Amino acid sequence: MLILEAKTNPKNYWKAIWQRRSLLFYVTRRDLTVRYKQTLVGVSWVLIRPILTMLIFSLLFGSIAKLDSSGLPYGFVVFAGIVPWFLFANLFGETSNSLIANSTMVTKVNCPRLIFPISTLVVGLVDFSLGFILLLGMMVWYSVPIQWEIICFPIFILSAAMLAIGLGLIAATLNARYRDFQQLIPFVLQLGIYLSPVGYLNQLVPKKWEMLYSLNPIAGIINGFRWSLAPNVIAPFWPGLIYAVVISIAMLYLGIKVFRAAEDNFSDTI
Amino acid sequence: MSQIAIRVENLSKLYVIKHGSGAGSLKELAEHYRRLITRKFIPNFKQGQKDPFEVTTEEFWALRDVSFEIPKGDKIGIMGLNGAGKSTLLKIISQITKPTEGRIVIHGRISSLLEMGSGFHGELSGRENIFLNGALLGMGRTEIIRKFDEIVAFSEIEQFIDTPLKRYSSGMQARLGFSVAAHLEPDILLLDEVLAVGDVPFAKKCLIKMEAISNSGATVIFVNHGIDAIKQFCKHAIVLEKGRLILDTHDVDEAIRLYLGEST
Numbered sequence: 034m035l036i037l038e039a040k041t042n043p044k045n046y047w048k049a050i051w052q053r054r055s056l057l058f059y060v061t062r063r064d065l066t067v068r069y070k071q072t073l074v075g076v077s078w079v080l081i082r083p084i085l086t087m088l089i090f091s092l093l094f095g096s097i098a099k100l101d102s103s104g105l106p107y108g109f110v111v112f113a114g115i116v117p118w119f120l121f122a123n124l125f126g127e128t129s130n131s132l133i134a135n136s137t138m139v140t141k142v143n144c145p146r147l148i149f150p151i152s153t154l155v156v157g158l159v160d161f162s163l164g165f166i167l168l169l170g171m172m173v174w175y176s177v178p179i180q181w182e183i184i185c186f187p188i189f190i191l192s193a194a195m196l197a198i199g200l201g202l203i204a205a206t207l208n209a210r211y212r213d214f215q216q217l218i219p220f221v222l223q224l225g226i227y228l229s230p231v232g233y234l235n236q237l238v239p240k241k242w243e244m245l246y247s248l249n250p251i252a253g254i255i256n257g258f259r260w261s262l263a264p265n266v267i268a269p270f271w272p273g274l275i276y277a278v279v280i281s282i283a284m285l286y287l288g289i290k291v292f293r294a295a296e297d298n299f300s301d302t303i
Numbered sequence: 304m305s306q307i308a309i310r311v312e313n314l315s316k317l318y319v320i321k322h323g324s325g326a327g328s329l330k331e332l333a334e335h336y337r338r339l340i341t342r343k344f345i346p347n348f349k350q351g352q353k354d355p356f357e358v359t360t361e362e363f364w365a366l367r368d369v370s371f372e373i374p375k376g377d378k379i380g381i382m383g384l385n386g387a388g389k390s391t392l393l394k395i396i397s398q399i400t401k402p403t404e405g406r407i408v409i410h411g412r413i414s415s416l417l418e419m420g421s422g423f424h425g426e427l428s429g430r431e432n433i434f435l436n437g438a439l440l441g442m443g444r445t446e447i448i449r450k451f452d453e454i455v456a457f458s459e460i461e462q463f464i465d466t467p468l469k470r471y472s473s474g475m476q477a478r479l480g481f482s483v484a485a486h487l488e489p490d491i492l493l494l495d496e497v498l499a500v501g502d503v504p505f506a507k508k509c510l511i512k513m514e515a516i517s518n519s520g521a522t523v524i525f526v527n528h529g530i531d532a533i534k535q536f537c538k539h540a541i542v543l544e545k546g547r548l549i550l551d552t553h554d555v556d557e558a559i560r561l562y563l564g565e566s567t
Contacts, residue, residue: 034408034409034410035408035409035410035413036406036407036408036409037395037396037398037401037402037406037407037408037409038401038402038405038406039401039402039403039404053438053441055438055442055443055444055447056438056439058438058444059434059435059438059439060435060438062431062435063424063427063431063435066426066427066431067424067426067427070426070467071426135422137418137421137422138421138422138439140399141399141417141418141421142397142399142415142417142421142422142439142440143397143398143399143415144439211332213330297400297401298400300394300399300400301318301400
């Protein structure tokens with residue numbers, strides 16, 4: 034027996050999502066397969082975008098501006114920033130858009146709305162894995178030694194994902210009401226790539242600005258990720274790293290809270 | 304064991320329509336607050352002028368105090384003009400939106416089809432769409448695999464099953480959508496305007512299928528503007544007008560007369 038009232042809070046929220054796992058599976062499969070349908074190079078687009086970004090950043094920051102790369106190949110430094118940045122940017126963008134993109138389902142079918150952001154997470158992690166394999170290939174190519182610290186890289190990747198999903202859930206909630214965020218987020222991400230240490234190393238930021246710079250959690254995430262790959266060369270800025278992980282967890286928690294509080298009204302507001 | 308499939312008790316749904324900043328963009332909302340603050344600190348600032356960004360709200364009761372019961376195995380038709388509250392009622396029963404007041408008690412697994420082929424994606428093949436749509440309507444993976452051949456056979460589009468959906472005609476898409484929904488095994492099946500598409504033979508086939516679903520013991524709730532289908536299929540009808548229930552009867556012809564009388 035099921036009772037529908039104004040105030041019925043489903044206690045089994047996560048169980049309900051688990052029960053609809055077949056839907057999650059097919060939505061994820063749809064998101065993975067439709068992206069590059071009717072394109073010539075297909076799934077290669079996943080790698081073409083980061084590779085082109087790497088080439089341009091290496092040219093600008095490495096060859097022209099001649100920024101310091103602590104003896105590492107500049108292309109590798111940039112790509113080690115691009116891989117976590119693209120994970121963050123794709124997840125944030127896609128999550129914030131996930132309700133609008135699935136609005137016909139949101140308004141016509143009863144299903145846990147969190148399925149759509151979760152699906153974007155899976156897609157983002159698949160893209161990340163391809164980029165990461167390429168990055169490992171670069172390490173072999175440039176003979177950057179792989180050290181035990183590499184086991185720490187999932188911490189920073191998970192942080193990037195949690196931060197992106199958390200912010201994305203808040204943005205998706207706002208987006209259902211104010212479409213401004215659909216315009217704003219791509220712009221923020223466009224600027225964010227320069228504000229974050231993607232094209233350069235964190236060390237380049239003057240010491241007195243270090244704390245301020247680290248307020249951007251992506252700075253800590255990229256710094257930590259590079260450190261796990263090249264611990265001999267990259268110095269970790271510990272306060273920034275810890276701050277980034279804590280903020281990411283807090284953002285994910287906050288994002289889920291906000292999303293759930295608004296979830297019942299999505300079908301009316303979207 | 305209860306003999307009631309759905310009991311609707313004093314159900315109301317309020318929509319608050321916002322005019323001004325609430326409906327628009329962030330810019331308008333920000334402008335509204337800027338003016339509020341300005342007025343607070345400068346008491347005589349543009350007094351008496353109407354704030355174009357002011358939020359005004361208008362209340363709209365899509366449903367007002369609606370009560371009725373649907374016994375198990377019933378075939379009920381819901382009628383009413385556009386804006387009578389049919390879709391709101393179905394959305395509440397389908398758990399897409401919540402009631403403002405009152406409650407609904409549901410006994411049994413409910414499947415609702417408010418739109419033909421919800422979640423269909425043009426780039427996916429018919430086959431992939433069957434799985435996605437089936438999962439969306441609440442079927443498990445194994446259940447879909449088990450019924451897959453039946454679904455395809457019913458839709459009569461075997462030949463195009465691996466063609467992207469965007470190459471289908473709208474009639475073909477509707478066939479596929481109905482076929483998936485018709486192979487759910489719910490205790491309660493809720494259908495909104497589903498026979499509005501597709502050709503006459505297929506609509507006939509759908510009615511026969513619904514009859515079979517009903518004969519297997521399921522309760523069928525049916526919304527349709529086409530009087531013929533309701534006349535032929537339903538044994539029970541309710542008529543809504545401006546959010547209120549104005550008739551609940553087993554004399555379907557009476558309900559149709561009232562509905563037609565309303566429209567003229």
